[in-house]
Amino acid sequence: MTKIADNVNPDVYDKGSEREVTTNERNEDIVDEFDQREVFDLIRNINDPEHPLTLEELRVVEEKNILVDNDKNVVNVYFTPTIPHCSMATLIGLSIRVQLLRALPSRFKVTVEVSEGTHVSEHAVNKQLADKERVAAALENNNLVQIINQCVVNS
Amino acid sequence: MAKLELLQSISGHKGIVWNVSWHPLGKIFASCGEDKIIKLWGKEGEAWSMKTVLVDGHQRTIREVAWSPCGNFLASASFDGTTAVWDKKSGQFECNATLEGHENEVKSVAWSPSGQLLATCGRDKSVWVWEVAGEDEYVCEAVLNAHNQDVKKVAWHPSSDLLASASYDNTVKIYKEDQMDSDWTCIATLQSHESTVWSLAFDKSGKRLATCSDDRTVKIWQEYGPDNQEGVNVEDRESIWKCVCTLSGYHTRCIYDITWCTTTGLIATACGDDIIRVFKEADDSDPSAPTFDLIYTKLDAHSQDVNCVKWNPLGNQELASCSDNGEIKIWKFTEQ
Numbered sequence: 319m320t321k322i323a324d325n326v327n328p329d330v331y332d333k334g335s336e337r338e339v340t341t342n343e344r345n346e347d348i349v350d351e352f353d354q355r356e357v358f359d360l361i362r363n364i365n366d367p368e369h370p371l372t373l374e375e376l377r378v379v380e381e382k383n384i385l386v387d388n389d390k391n392v393v394n395v396y397f398t399p400t401i402p403h404c405s406m407a408t409l410i411g412l413s414i415r416v417q418l419l420r421a422l423p424s425r426f427k428v429t430v431e432v433s434e435g436t437h438v439s440e441h442a443v444n445k446q447l448a449d450k451e452r453v454a455a456a457l458e459n460n461n462l463v464q465i466i467n468q469c470v471v472n473s
Numbered sequence: 474m475a476k477l478e479l480l481q482s483i484s485g486h487k488g489i490v491w492n493v494s495w496h497p498l499g500k501i502f503a504s505c506g507e508d509k510i511i512k513l514w515g516k517e518g519e520a521w522s523m524k525t526v527l528v529d530g531h532q533r534t535i536r537e538v539a540w541s542p543c544g545n546f547l548a549s550a551s552f553d554g555t556t557a558v559w560d561k562k563s564g565q566f567e568c569n570a571t572l573e574g575h576e577n578e579v580k581s582v583a584w585s586p587s588g589q590l591l592a593t594c595g596r597d598k599s600v601w602v603w604e605v606a607g608e609d610e611y612v613c614e615a616v617l618n619a620h621n622q623d624v625k626k627v628a629w630h631p632s633s634d635l636l637a638s639a640s641y642d643n644t645v646k647i648y649k650e651d652q653m654d655s656d657w658t659c660i661a662t663l664q665s666h667e668s669t670v671w672s673l674a675f676d677k678s679g680k681r682l683a684t685c686s687d688d689r690t691v692k693i694w695q696e697y698g699p700d701n702q703e704g705v706n707v708e709d710r711e712s713i714w715k716c717v718c719t720l721s722g723y724h725t726r727c728i729y730d731i732t733w734c735t736t737t738g739l740i741a742t743a744c745g746d747d748i749i750r751v752f753k754e755a756d757d758s759d760p761s762a763p764t765f766d767l768i769y770t771k772l773d774a775h776s777q778d779v780n781c782v783k784w785n786p787l788g789n790q791e792l793a794s795c796s797d798n799g800e801i802k803i804w805k806f807t808e809q
Contacts, residue, residue, distance in 0.1 A: 424776070427726065427745070445669070454489065454507065454552075455534070455552050455578050
């Protein structure tokens with residue numbers, strides 16, 4: 319199947335630096351809570367479904383658009399499609415959600431949404447990504463799981 | 474002080490447990506989930522233990538199980554697009570009928586109070602009514618396409634063949650068979666929720682319906698017939714359903730399930746914030762604008778989302794619940 323990408327010439331940005339590991343983090347006696355940067359590291363290397371680029375390089379995900387509340391066990395990720403009519407938005411959101419479901423402890427309630435005002439079907443995409451029954455059903459679809467696994471392979 | 478005491482915690486399934494269903498006599502319950510199997514649990518002495526495992530009925534997640542009113546049949550709805558009916562005429566439980574017709578995921582199944590009808594619904598936006606046509610034979614009576622998004626749940630009125638369905642399109646629809654031409658039609662659309670309606674439960678009389686939603690509210694709807702004393706204008710319709718109470722500000726995430734006890738009148742909810750809540754109608758509640766009080770909150774009822782809650786039909790205030798992490802819990806509610 320050949321399909322021309324929705325956005326054939328997206329803006330590409332430099333990758334950020336690697337996280338610096340502090341001495342406190344090496345100290346086993348200090349509780350090391352999840353932070354924005356850690357969640358960002360889990361999703362920055364997810365591949366875009368259409369381009370040989372990561373979500374970080376396309377600025378689909380950014381550290382500043384991640385919210386972590388350890389006390390309330392909440393992780394919210396807002397992602398920004400490169401163009402407002404991107405047909406891959408749901409797939410990208412699903413990849414982020416799957417990666418976080420696999421990587422984060424189950425105590426976290428993970429919400430993945432389109433950044434406000436960045437997609438024409440923002441509400442519909444968000445509703446679909448929030449519906450755990452639909453997500454569960456989608457993850458029983460082998461073809462879809464293969465595509466998602468290709469996206470998250472380097473994460 | 475009211476309390477919800479944990480009687481037993483059961484490691485029930487591998488992965489998500491989507492649903493639990495009490496046998497009408499309340500001595501057995503069935504559970505199902507992501508692992509594609511159904512388990513039947515019975516009480517031995519004080520403890521619940523697994524009696525039977527039903528395998529090979531479905532290829533994908535089993536979303537809901539439902540006992541027939543006579544207690545001899547168990548129906549299971551699956552993401553594989555089929556609904557299976559199990560019985561133990563041969564001495565052990567076997568799948569003796571498979572209902573095919575939905576295009577994809579079947580999300581709910583329910584028996585009518587007479588046991589003569591079955592309703593199913595699914596992602597293909599349709600609600601199907603099946604008639605029991607003979608031994609192991611089921612024929613489709615109607616395909617109802619009233620919703621414009623996937624249909625999450627179906628439930629029958631407790632004493633008549635009135636069917637209700639809840640949907641991703643934020644509405645609830647009510648259906649009835651026209652006695653003249655035996656056509657099933659949607660007779661009411663209940664519109665007020667602002668997001669997906671996940672589940673619904675009638676009260677004992679069937680005059681009220683409780684619905685729960687992703688909008689984090691519970692709504693109580695009341696039926697008004699043509700000659701209602703409240704003077705509600707029904708026009709030329711059989712009856713209308715009005716939202717008479719909205720419980721908001723209690724739940725902090727999506728509410729996945731609701732159960733209305735036919736003995737005590739208590740309502741319990743299953744929420745994505747891991748909490749089970751119990752509501753009771755106030756003593757001085759106005760019948761046409763009822764008030765319900767939150768009388769109990771069980772924090773961390775499960776360590777993940779609570780997917781389902783069911784009162785034991787015996788009216789003994791036992792409550793079954795299940796969660797994403799494979800857990801099933803049996804609780805005892807007491808109100809002093």
